[in-house]
Amino acid sequence: TGLAGGATPTGVGGVRPLVISVARMDRLLELDVANRRAHVEPGLVNARLGRAVAPHGLRFAPDPASQIAATLGGNVATNAGGIHVLTYGVMSQHVLAVELMDVDGRVHLLDGRLPEQGGLDLRGVSVGGEGTLGLVVGAWLRLLPTPPAIGTLLAGFDTLEAAAATVGDLVTSERLPDAVELMDARAIALVEDYAGAGYPTEAAAVLLLEYEGLLGGVAHGVETAARLAEAHGATGVVRAADGSER
Numbered sequence: 001t002g003l004a005g006g007a008t009p010t011g012v013g014g015v016r017p018l019v020i021s022v023a024r025m026d027r028l029l030e031l032d033v034a035n036r037r038a039h040v041e042p043g044l045v046n047a048r049l050g051r052a053v054a055p056h057g058l059r060f061a062p063d064p065a066s067q068i069a070a071t072l073g074g075n076v077a078t079n080a081g082g083i084h085v086l087t088y089g090v091m092s093q094h095v096l097a098v099e100l101m102d103v104d105g106r107v108h109l110l111d112g113r114l115p116e117q118g119g120l121d122l123r124g125v126s127v128g129g130e131g132t133l134g135l136v137v138g139a140w141l142r143l144l145p146t147p148p149a150i151g152t153l154l155a156g157f158d159t160l161e162a163a164a165a166t167v168g169d170l171v172t173s174e175r176l177p178d179a180v181e182l183m184d185a186r187a188i189a190l191v192e193d194y195a196g197a198g199y200p201t202e203a204a205a206v207l208l209l210e211y212e213g214l215l216g217g218v219a220h221g222v223e224t225a226a227r228l229a230e231a232h233g234a235t236g237v238v239r240a241a242d243g244s245e246r
Contacts, residue, residue, distance in 0.1 A: 003066060020135060022073055028052055029138070036143040037096055042073020042136045049141070058143040061088035073136040079128030083210075086171075087178040088144070092127045099138030100126050107137060147212035151222040152240040155229035156203035160184055163205035166232045170209070173228065175221040179210035200236060 009017030026043035033056045040049060046067035049060050063082035064070050070080065076098060081090040088094070098110045110123040126133050157163040163182055170177055183191065183199075183206045192199045199206055207229065211221030226237050240246035 003070075022071070022135070022137070025073075025137065026071075031056070033058065036145070038141050038143055040072050040139055040141060042071060042076070042138065044072050046070050046072055046075060053143055054146070057146050059146050060094070060141060061144050062091050062094055072139060072141070076127055076136045076139050077130050083179045083181055086176060086180060087212075092124060094142045095123065095127050095139055096142055097140040098123050098126045098136060100134040101137045102134045108134070149215040149218040150210065150212045150246065151218040152211075152246040153207075153209045153222055153225050153229075154199070154238045154240075155207045155209070155225075155234040156200040156236045157205045157207070157229075157232070157234055158203070160205040162232045162234075163207050166207060166229050166234070169228045169232070170225060173224055175211070175217065175224050177209045177221065177225065178212045179208075181208040182206070183208070203235060 009019050011017050022042040024043060025041040026045070026048075027041045028038060028044060028049065029041060030039040031053065032038065036058060038049060038053065038060070046060070046062070046064065049072060050063075050067070053059060061082075061084055062075060062080055063084055064075065064080045065082070067082070074080070075091050076095055079091045096111075100108050100110055102108065108122075110126055126136070155163075155166070157166070167180060167182065170180065185204050188199045188201055188203060188206055191197060192201055209222075209225045211218045211225070222239060226239070229237050
């Protein structure tokens with residue numbers, strides 16, 4: 001999307017800048033369900049991969065906020081994260097191999113599909129390289145099973161400080177949240193005006209928390225989050241009743 005870094009081509013010393021778009025290289029080349037991996041072109045949008053693998057009980061964990069527009073090649077180049085970064089980490093944990101084109105147009109497979117590789121970890125160096133080593137023209141990505149249970153909780157607060165203090169306690173609690181999002185009053189108003197999601201517009205801050213895994217662990221996590229939020233003076237705690245509300 002160009003939102004990260006805002007790359008601007010500026011010629012140096014009279015050399016013309018070159019802009020390359022991979023937007024039309026947008027195919028899911030192979031979906032290997034048995035081995036939980038996908039071979040993608042760089043222009044494939046993050047959210048499209050998620051939709052393609054969902055019927056197979058799989059998902060792609062990195063979920064940047066721009067995932068409805070961000071391409072997987074860009075995700076690899078910037079080592080993107082997302083709201084579930086607390087549990088699943090950033091792109092480097094989910095890229096098995098990178099197809100990288102050098103300045104002479106040669107494509108190199110920086111392969112990490114095997115458990116152990118000899119020599120330097122060039123795949124690891126290329127993830128987050130932002131084009132300095134070459135152009136990402138393809139990638140093998142790791143897929144994860146869809147969790148059997150998901151619990152989502154929304155808590156409103158009178159102050160931003162109270163919401164932040166709750167996060168501090170949550171990340172040191174016995175059950176770490178799988179996703180945490182904090183919004184201040186301005187963000188709440190903007191999102192509510194656009195999406196009508198039902199956020200408390202009178203709140204100074206809102207926490208969105210998510211737990212996933214086995215049913216018992218999810219229930220324990222949601223209970224822990226509700227207890228800590230209320231201990232920090234939450235004005236309201238709402239648990240999503242179903243997938244639609246979540």
